[in-house]
Amino acid sequence: xxxxxxxxxxxxxxxxxxxxxxxxxxxxxxxxxxxxxxxxxxxxxxxxxxxxxxxxxxxxxxxxxxxxxxxxxxxxxxxxxxxxxxxxxxxxxxxxxxxxxxxxxxxxxxxxxxxxxxxxxxx
Numbered sequence: 001x002x003x004x005x006x007x008x009x010x011x012x013x014x015x016x017x018x019x020x021x022x023x024x025x026x027x028x029x030x031x032x033x034x035x036x037x038x039x040x041x042x043x044x045x046x047x048x049x050x051x052x053x054x055x056x057x058x059x060x061x062x063x064x065x066x067x068x069x070x071x072x073x074x075x076x077x078x079x080x081x082x083x084x085x086x087x088x089x090x091x092x093x094x095x096x097x098x099x100x101x102x103x104x105x106x107x108x109x110x111x112x113x114x115x116x117x118x119x120x121x122x123x
Contacts, residue, residue, distance in 0.1 A: 001039075002038065002039045002040075002041075002042070002049075003037070004036070004039065004048050004049045006054045006058060007032060007033065007035075008032075008055065008058050008059060009030055009031060010030075010031050010033070010062045010063075010067075011028065011030050011031070012028065012029065012031060012065050012067065012070050013026050013027065013028040013069045014026070014027070014028075014029075014070040014076070016080050016081075016082060018080075029113065031083075032110070033062060033108070033109065033110055033111070034108070034111070035058050035090070035094060035105065035108055035109075036105070036106045036107040036108075036109075037098065037103040037104060037105050037106060038104050038105075039102060039103045041102075049103045057094060057097045057098065061090055061097075062090075075089060083110040083111075083116075084110075084118050084120070086118075087108045087110040087119070087120035090108050090110070091105060091122065094108070095122075106121065107121050108121075
């Protein structure tokens with residue numbers, strides 16, 4: 001089994017509705033996103049999955065989030081833009097893009113800071 005990973009970031013503001021504490025106020029993060037996909041084998045040129053293609057898919061998903069207030073964007077206009085919900089949203093959009101390919105998303109990580117992050121893995 002091979003695991004291919006890429007990392008990208010976006011800068012955004014958000015706030016958590018109904019949260020009791022500092023995070024209920026608008027604040028910003030440089031969100032780091034790590035995506036890992038697994039493949040059982042290699043293609044005819046020896047790649048499990050092309051880093052460039054995976055980065056391109058991830059960049060397309062993250063582009064609307066960059067320099068935005070996440071609370072203003074779907075689906076975060078209806079659900080809190082928590083790191084958990086951000087990871088799930090990225091997973092869902094990436095899954096739709098990769099579902100016909102011979103790879104499986106093994107994990108999506110969203111880092112709010114170097115000390116705090118969430119990992120999402122579909123069951």
